[in-house]
Amino acid sequence: MKKLIVLIVVLMLVGPSIGLLSVATLMNPAAISCGSGSLAVGSVPDSLTAQTRDGRSITLNKNQLTHAATIATVGAQTPGVGREGALVALMAALTESTLRMLANTSAYPESGNYQNDGLGSDHDSLGLFQMRSVSGWGTVAELMDPDYQARAFFGGLSGPNAGSPRGLLDIPGWQLLDPGQAAQAVEVSAYPDRYQNFQPVAESILAALTRPQSASAASFDQIVPETSQVAFPLPDGTYTKTDTFGMRTDPYSGESKFHAGSDLAAPAGTPILAVADGIVSFAGQRGTYGGLIVVDHTVGGERVASYYAHMYDAGILVAEGDSVAAGQHIGDVGSAGKSTGPHLHLEIHPGGVDQPAVNAEQWLAEHRAAGVAGAAVTTAGCTPERAV
Structure with missing residues (x-):
């Protein structure tokens, strides 16, 4: 036990350079052995x-x-x-x-x-x-x-x-x-x-x-109300764009591969904000995504799914079936899964979870996503409790 505590302290001091391992993973080895659900x-x-x-x-x-x-x-x-x-x-x-x-x-x-x-x-x-x-x-x-x-x-x-x-x-x-x-x-x-x-x-x-199976069954059938607005997923001034949608050089293999999301580097613990009003259909660990939240929205009459990846377990602040508001604090930036440092990997899937992703940054721009100053938009009755 003493060795484990020492190792955890070392990892906390080393910080983002470790990237792939979190304290939560060390305390719960099943977190890395499980697949995507x-x-x-x-x-x-x-x-x-x-x-x-x-x-x-x-x-x-x-x-x-x-x-x-x-x-x-x-x-x-x-x-x-x-x-x-x-x-x-x-x-x-x-x-x-x-x-x-x-x-x-x-x-x-x-x-x-x-x-x-x-x-x-x-x-x-x-x-x-x-x-x-x-x-x-x-x-x-x-x-x-x-x-x-x-x-x-x-x-x-x-x-x-x-x-x-x-x-x-x-x-x-x-x-x-x-x-x-x-x-x-x-x-x-x-x-x-x-x-x-x-x-x-x-x-x-x-x-x-x-x-x-872990996605809320209701989220596939129920009507998700039209969103009131579209918000940027990180507070203003907290992030740096590090990787874009499309073909890129994979940081692990060095090979040219398709990247389905947009990567926004930010300090660990930076609030992640819902891009639109919606219902959480997945919240948990999923393979290379690490900690993942998926939210179903209706934007301009179209079903849209947004993916927020690489959170640690403690950074997931919502649960499946929760209703969230645009700009609501739903998680914290981490570096779990296939990650080289703290960042948000954001995917946007028009048509829903089973449809291909599009360029998230372009989608946000087209829908005039509002930047959010500070930690998050506060919405009455929508303060999430920390997941356990």
């Missing part, structure tokens, strides 16, 4: 068409989407996976098999006796994730079972292989990796860069099949 898998559509990152259109049939639902369901049942882990698994299965259960009769004639979606020919690989029996992933019978393959891919304490070979949960800090890198860490492919191309498709699949 649980998943509720709904009905499977007959087909889905989406585009890969390089612009290629891909259409998945109901059978392929059923396999995707199996992966998401296993992810929902496996502690620590969450939406982020399910996304990684779908990217891997899309890349390896296009979400098809592939037999391999040239290597294992008996594999053709099991239900399958066709034949593969990559050495002696089998199934959705093209796993190899000789590498210890499982028997032929096991690897021809989609549920087993999903459990093997996720691994962890409930996985069938006890960490050898490693599943996603057996990789320390997988939540801090790019999803494509996390997929590669499990698959150990000779072509490590190909998984990233399928991230938009995987995201479309999750949007079609699932929604976060």
Whole structure:
């Protein structure tokens, strides 16, 4: 215990240079091991068409989407996976098999006796994730079972292989990796860069099949009143713009990657303000976002979702289902999740949480967001209590 206290003091003195770890994380290790929240898998559509990152259109049939639902369901049942882990698994299965259960009769004639979606020919690989029996992933019978393959891919304490070979949960800090890198860490492919191309498709699949269980069910159906105004998410004079929406050089990998938000650097503890009146649909830890608040709004008659990321647990001041006002103090700037220092990562999703993000700074400018001096706008009856 004395060592832990000393380590906490050191981290507090070092401050923003540590970036990725918080005192809250050290006191609660589960905060870093959990994924992005649980998943509720709904009905499977007959087909889905989406585009890969390089612009290629891909259409998945109901059978392929059923396999995707199996992966998401296993992810929902496996502690620590969450939406982020399910996304990684779908990217891997899309890349390896296009979400098809592939037999391999040239290597294992008996594999053709099991239900399958066709034949593969990559050495002696089998199934959705093209796993190899000789590498210890499982028997032929096991690897021809989609549920087993999903459990093997996720691994962890409930996985069938006890960490050898490693599943996603057996990789320390997988939540801090790019999803494509996390997929590669499990698959150990000779072509490590190909998984990233399928991230938009995987995201479309999750949007079609699932929604976060922890989001207030009412927020998806109830009418969110039109906002009275639009506010800037940080007080005037407290922030510096450090990264914008669009392609950028990733600060971790050095690679050119798409950035869905706008980054506003500010001292830790700076008040984060709601950009509009709305209802909180998520408040908690979510993978690389760290502490995340999602608020649903109606702006100009359109449903809009705003995302505020990288808070520590103690910096989340609202709970799911809360009504908030434009300019209300809803959280404090932190550096949890995939972060190199205290800042607010802001995303704006016109159409709602399942729709693509747009340039947040441009959206705020177009809606004439009012700057807020000092800590926050005070609104009668809307003072949030600190989350516990």
